[in-house]
Amino acid sequence: MKKQNHFALDEKLSEISRRDFMKFCGIMAVSMGLPIGVAPQIAEAITNPKRRPPVIWLHGQECTGCTESLLRASHPSLEHLIFDLISLDYHETLNAGAGHQAEAALHNSIKENAGKFILVVEGSTPLKEGGKYCMIGGRPFVDIVKETAAKAAAVIAIGSCASWGGVQSSPPNPTGATGLPEVLKGTTVVTIPGCPPNPYNFLSTVLYFLTFGKLPALDDKARPKFAYGRLIHENCERRPHFDAGRFAEKFGDEGHRQGYCLYKLGCKGPITNANCPSILFCDVGAGAWPVGTGHPCFGCTEQAVGFKIPLHTQAEVSQITPDAAHAPIETEQGKGLSAGAAGVLGGIAGVAIGAGAVIAKQLGQSEEGE
Amino acid sequence: MEIKRRDFLKGIAGGAALALAQPALALAREKSRLPDAVGILYDATLCIGCKACMVGCRKANNLPAETIGPQKLWDNPIDLSARTLNIIKKYVSGTGEYKDREINGFSFIKRHCMHCVDPACVSACPASAMTKDKKIGIVSYNKDACIGCRYCQVACPFNIPKFEWDNPFPQIVKCQLCNHLLAKGELPGCCDACPTGASLFGPAAALLEEAKRRQKMQPGSYYDFPVSTITSGKIQYQQAAQYIPRIYGENEVGGAQVLMLAGVPFEKLGLPDLPSGSYVALAENIQHTLYKGMILPIVAFGGLIFLVKRSDKNKE
Amino acid sequence: MKKEQPLGGKIFTPTFLFFLLLLIISLFFLAKRFMYGLGAVTNLSDGYPWGIWIVFDVVIGTAFGCGGYAIAIMVYLFNKGEYHPLIRPALMTSLFGYSLAGLAVFFDVGRYWQIYNIFLPWYLNPNSVMLEVALCIGAYVVVLWIEFTPAFLEKLGADSAKKSLEKIMFIFVALGILLPTMHQSSLGTMMVVAGSKLSPLWWTGLLPLLFLISCIFMGYAIVIFEASITAQRYKIADESRILSKLSGIFPWMIGIYLIIRFADVAIRGHLGLAFRGDLMGNMFLLENLLLLIPMGILFMPANRNNARMLFLSAISIILAGTLYRFNCYLIGFDPGVGWKYFPAAGEILVTVGIVSIEIMAFLWFIKRLPIYHRA
Numbered sequence A: 001m002k003k004q005n006h007f008a009l010d011e012k013l014s015e016i017s018r019r020d021f022m023k024f025c026g027i028m029a030v031s032m033g034l035p036i037g038v039a040p041q042i043a044e045a046i047t048n049p050k051r052r053p054p055v056i057w058l059h060g061q062e063c064t065g066c067t068e069s070l071l072r073a074s075h076p077s078l079e080h081l082i083f084d085l086i087s088l089d090y091h092e093t094l095n096a097g098a099g100h101q102a103e104a105a106l107h108n109s110i111k112e113n114a115g116k117f118i119l120v121v122e123g124s125t126p127l128k129e130g131g132k133y134c135m136i137g138g139r140p141f142v143d144i145v146k147e148t149a150a151k152a153a154a155v156i157a158i159g160s161c162a163s164w165g166g167v168q169s170s171p172p173n174p175t176g177a178t179g180l181p182e183v184l185k186g187t188t189v190v191t192i193p194g195c196p197p198n199p200y201n202f203l204s205t206v207l208y209f210l211t212f213g214k215l216p217a218l219d220d221k222a223r224p225k226f227a228y229g230r231l232i233h234e235n236c237e238r239r240p241h242f243d244a245g246r247f248a249e250k251f252g253d254e255g256h257r258q259g260y261c262l263y264k265l266g267c268k269g270p271i272t273n274a275n276c277p278s279i280l281f282c283d284v285g286a287g288a289w290p291v292g293t294g295h296p297c298f299g300c301t302e303q304a305v306g307f308k309i310p311l312h313t314q315a316e317v318s319q320i321t322p323d324a325a326h327a328p329i330e331t332e333q334g335k336g337l338s339a340g341a342a343g344v345l346g347g348i349a350g351v352a353i354g355a356g357a358v359i360a361k362q363l364g365q366s367e368e369g370e
Numbered sequence B: 001m002e003i004k005r006r007d008f009l010k011g012i013a014g015g016a017a018l019a020l021a022q023p024a025l026a027l028a029r030e031k032s033r034l035p036d037a038v039g040i041l042y043d044a045t046l047c048i049g050c051k052a053c054m055v056g057c058r059k060a061n062n063l064p065a066e067t068i069g070p071q072k073l074w075d076n077p078i079d080l081s082a083r084t085l086n087i088i089k090k091y092v093s094g095t096g097e098y099k100d101r102e103i104n105g106f107s108f109i110k111r112h113c114m115h116c117v118d119p120a121c122v123s124a125c126p127a128s129a130m131t132k133d134k135k136i137g138i139v140s141y142n143k144d145a146c147i148g149c150r151y152c153q154v155a156c157p158f159n160i161p162k163f164e165w166d167n168p169f170p171q172i173v174k175c176q177l178c179n180h181l182l183a184k185g186e187l188p189g190c191c192d193a194c195p196t197g198a199s200l201f202g203p204a205a206a207l208l209e210e211a212k213r214r215q216k217m218q219p220g221s222y223y224d225f226p227v228s229t230i231t232s233g234k235i236q237y238q239q240a241a242q243y244i245p246r247i248y249g250e251n252e253v254g255g256a257q258v259l260m261l262a263g264v265p266f267e268k269l270g271l272p273d274l275p276s277g278s279y280v281a282l283a284e285n286i287q288h289t290l291y292k293g294m295i296l297p298i299v300a301f302g303g304l305i306f307l308v309k310r311s312d313k314n315k316e
Numbered sequence C: 001m002k003k004e005q006p007l008g009g010k011i012f013t014p015t016f017l018f019f020l021l022l023l024i025i026s027l028f029f030l031a032k033r034f035m036y037g038l039g040a041v042t043n044l045s046d047g048y049p050w051g052i053w054i055v056f057d058v059v060i061g062t063a064f065g066c067g068g069y070a071i072a073i074m075v076y077l078f079n080k081g082e083y084h085p086l087i088r089p090a091l092m093t094s095l096f097g098y099s100l101a102g103l104a105v106f107f108d109v110g111r112y113w114q115i116y117n118i119f120l121p122w123y124l125n126p127n128s129v130m131l132e133v134a135l136c137i138g139a140y141v142v143v144l145w146i147e148f149t150p151a152f153l154e155k156l157g158a159d160s161a162k163k164s165l166e167k168i169m170f171i172f173v174a175l176g177i178l179l180p181t182m183h184q185s186s187l188g189t190m191m192v193v194a195g196s197k198l199s200p201l202w203w204t205g206l207l208p209l210l211f212l213i214s215c216i217f218m219g220y221a222i223v224i225f226e227a228s229i230t231a232q233r234y235k236i237a238d239e240s241r242i243l244s245k246l247s248g249i250f251p252w253m254i255g256i257y258l259i260i261r262f263a264d265v266a267i268r269g270h271l272g273l274a275f276r277g278d279l280m281g282n283m284f285l286l287e288n289l290l291l292l293i294p295m296g297i298l299f300m301p302a303n304r305n306n307a308r309m310l311f312l313s314a315i316s317i318i319l320a321g322t323l324y325r326f327n328c329y330l331i332g333f334d335p336g337v338g339w340k341y342f343p344a345a346g347e348i349l350v351t352v353g354i355v356s357i358e359i360m361a362f363l364w365f366i367k368r369l370p371i372y373h374r375a
Helices: A003-012 A018-031 A036-047 A066-071 A078-083 A099-112 A141-149 A160-165 A199-212 A240-245 A339-369 B005-018 B051-061 B121-125 B151-155 B189-193 B204-215 B280-315 C014-036 C052-064 C069-078 C083-107 C111-119 C131-154 C159-189 C207-233 C240-246 C251-268 C269-277 C279-299 C309-333 C345-368
Strands: A054-059 A088-092 A118-122 A152-159 A189-192 B040-044 B085-090 B105-111 B131-133 B139-141 B199-203 B224-226 B236-238 B258-261
Touching: A018 A036, A054 A099, A054 A141, A054 B131, A066 A160, A066 A199, A088 A099, A088 B199, A118 A141, A118 A160, A118 A199, A141 A199, A152 A160, A152 A199, A160 B204, A189 A199, A199 B199, A199 B258, A240 C251, A339 C207, A339 C309, A339 C345, B040 B204, B040 B236, B051 B189, B121 B131, B121 B151, B151 B204, B189 B199, B199 B204, B258 B280, B280 C069, B280 C131, B280 C159, C014 C345, C052 C083, C052 C159, C052 C309, C052 C345, C069 C159, C069 C207, C083 C111, C083 C131, C083 C240, C111 C131, C111 C240, C131 C159, C159 C207, C207 C251, C207 C309, C207 C345, C240 C251, C240 C309, C251 C269, C251 C279, C251 C309, C269 C279, C279 C309
Parallel strands: A054 A088, A054 A118, A118 A152, A152 A189, B040 B258
Antiparallel strands: B040 B199, B085 B105, B131 B139, B224 B236
C-alpha cells in the first residue's frame, strides 16, 4: 500500500484511530474467510472516494428490523457506513428529507449512477392484485423494485422477507408476499437471510463487492458462503452437550439451567445454515445469540425452516456424526422368543403330540385285536 | 466358550481318528504371513476413543451413518454391522477412572476384520466370494460370486462378515482394509484419520516387530510412537503404558495381519480367546483326507457298484 | 413277488386341505421375505446367521430323508433282500426330504438369483465343505428322482422305458449310497470350522462320523415311523415283521454311537459341561437320553414286536437325531455374549409350509403312484 493513501485514510477517518480502522478491515476480512493480508486492500477500497459506491435501499413489506440491527453495528458504526464508506442516497428510515423531496433524490441517484449503484431491498414484495398491498409514492412496490434493479450494479436482498418472503409469505399469504430472487428472476440477487440478519454478514458482502468488484462465492440459495456455509449445529457452543446426550428437556429445568443442548426444545441448529454461533450479535460478547441465551434456534435464515416448522418441533438431524459415548463391549443383539412364535410352536407341538398319541394308541389296539 | 489349545489338539486327534486308513494326516498346515502382507497394529493404550477412525472409515467406504435408538441423532452403532465396518468399543470396570487398567479402569478397543493368515471365511465360502489376496493378504469380498449362504459368518471366529438383513438384494459387508485406497497409494481410512497412531498401517512383519518393541517398553517411560503408518515419519512422543504380555493376532487361529495391543486382557475387551491352531486347517484336513483327488469316493463307488450288482443277481 | 400298487382314494381330504391352508399361510411370509429381505420375516442376525430354515429344513430335513439311503445300505451293502419292500416308500420320503431341502436353501440364501455360481468352475472353492455338501445334495436330488422314475413309468405304463432304465439303475443305486455318505458326513464337517463358537459338547473332529451314524439310524427310524402310520391308516401289506427285524439294528448302532459320543466328550475333558444344569448341558443330556431310552426298549425282542413300542421308539430316535442337529447348529452355537436367536413366528410358519408340501406330496404319491404293497 502506498504512503499517500495512508494520509488520505487518516484524514478521512479522523474520528477513529487508524489502528482501529485497520483492525476493522482485518475483522471483516476474517469474517469473510479471506486472508488477513487482504485488510489493506479493503481499507483502500473503502477509503477511495471515487469508489465510494452509491447505495439505494428500498423497503417493501417489512418491520425495519434489518435496518434496526444495522443501526446497532459498531464496527463500523452506521454513521461511518453511510457517510464515509458508502453513499446512502435513499433509505426511507434514514432519509433526511421526506415526501417528494425524498422521491426526487431517489430518481436523481438512479439516473446519475445507473449501472453503478448497489440496490439493497429490505422486505418482501407483494404480488397479488397488481402489488397493491405495498404502495410507495403512489406506485406499487413491485414496479419500483423492478425499475431500480434494472439499473443496479448489484442487488442484495437483506433479511428473510426479501430473501424468500419471510413471515408474511407463510400460508395463507394473503398479499402474495414474495422474495426478491423470485420477483427479479434472471438477476443475481445476493440474499442475506435472517430475522434479522447479522449486520456484519451484510457489511462484509458490501465490502467484498467494493474491494474486489465482484460478489463473494454464493451457495445454491445465493447466500454468501462465508456466512451461510455451515450449519449452526457445527459451530454451536453447546455441541459437546449434544454429543454427550445432555439435553434441556423443559425450559427452566436443571438441564436448561446447566446450559445443555436445546435440541429437544426444538432447536433448528442441525438444519439451519448460518454463522450466528461464530460472530454473535450486538457486539456485547460471548453468548449473545439465541442459543447462547437459552432459546432454541428457530431457523430464521432457512426458507424451509423458519416460520414453517413449528418452534418446538424437533429437527431431523441432517449431518449425523458420532456421539461422545462408546458402544459397550457386550450388547444384547438378535431377537429371542416372541409370543407369536411361542404360540405357533405350541400349536405344532400340540398337533404333533396329539397325532402321535392317537396313532400310538391305535397301533396298540390293532395289535390287541389280532 | 473356552477352547484351550489342549482341547484343540484333542479335536484334531479326533479328526485324525476319523481318517482311519490315513496314516499321515497333516496335523496343522503351517501357513505363515505372506512376505508382502499388510496390516494394522491397533494399540488400545494409545487410543483416545475419538472415533475419528469410524468417521474416516465411513468416508473411505462411502457408508451412511448408523443410528440406533428412536431418534436419529448420532452415528452410534453398537456393534459392527452391514453399515459399520469399524467400531471403537469401550470397556469400563468399577469406577472406570484409570485408562488401560482392568480394575476400576477403562480401555477402548477397535473391532474390524483381522485379515487372518488362514481365514475361515475364505475356506468356508462355496463360491469363492471371499478371497485372500495372494500378495498383500487382504481378505476381500466379491458380491458377484456370493450366493448369500452366510457360511462365512458362521465360520468367522471374530464375527466379522455382516449381512444386509433388511435388503431384498443383500450383500455381505466387511472391512477390506480399504484396498481400493491402497491401490491409489492412499492409506486405509481408519489409519489415515487416527490422530495418535493407535491405528497404525504398515507391512504385517514390521507391525509385529513394532508390537514386540512396545511389549518390551518400560511402563511410564517416554518413547516414540509412529503415527498413521510405520514409515510415515510422523511421531508421537508418548509415555508407554503397562501392556499385557500378549500380541493379539500374532498366533490366534493361525495368526492375523491385524495385531492388537492393550493394557486390559483381551477377553475383557470382547475378543475371543482362541487357540493358536486354525480350525480351518482341521476342517480342510478332514475334507481333503476324504476327498483328495476324489480317490476315496471313486474307489467306494466301484465297490458299491459291485455290491449292488451282486444283490441284484441274488434277487433274480 | 408282490408288486407295488397305488392305494387310491380321494386326494382332497380334510387333512390335505388343512396342509394346503398351512402352505398358503407360508406363501404370505415367503412373499414378504422376497420383498423386504430375510430380516423382515426371520429373527436371523449377524450372530446367528443360520436359523431353522437351514437347520431344520436342510440339515434335519435331509436326515429325515435318509430312509432311502439307510434301507439301501441294508439291501445292497449287507445284501438283505428281505427289506426290499421298504425301499420305494423310503425312497419317496428321501425324495421329498431332499427336494424340499433344496427349495428351502433357495428361500434362505440371500443372493438366490446367482445361486448357480456354486456350479460355475471359476467360482469353485475346493476347500469349502459347503461346496461339497451343495454339490452332493444337488446330485443326490437328481439321483433320487431317477431312482424314483420307475414308479412314474409304471403309472404311465411305459414298460419298455422302465426296463431299459432298470438296466442302468445299478449306477444310480450305487450313487444313492455314495452321495449321502459323503454329504451327511460333510454336514457334520461344516461345523468343524465354527470351532470356537460351538460348545465343546458338540464341537469335535468326529462331527462327520457322528453325523453319518446319526443320519443312518434316523433313516431307519423314519422308515419305521412312516410305515407305522401308513399301516394304521391305509390297507397295505403287513410289514410289521420286517420292521421289527429291522429295529434289531438300533441297540447296536445307537450303542456304538453313544460310546463314541461320550468317549469323545470325556477324552476332551468336557463331560462336566453336561451337568452344569444350563441350557446346553441339559440339551446334551436330553439328546442322548432320547437315544438311550429307545436303545434300552428295543434291546428286548418283545418290545421290537410290539407296534406301539416300536413306533414310540422310532419317534424318540427321530427326536434325538433332530435335537442333535439342532444342538450342533443352533443351541450349542454361541457367537459371543449378548447374541440370541429364537425363530420368529413367520419363520416357523414357512418351515411348516415346507413340511406341508411334503405331507401333501406324500398323500398324493401313495394314492396315485405304485409305492406300497397292497394288502
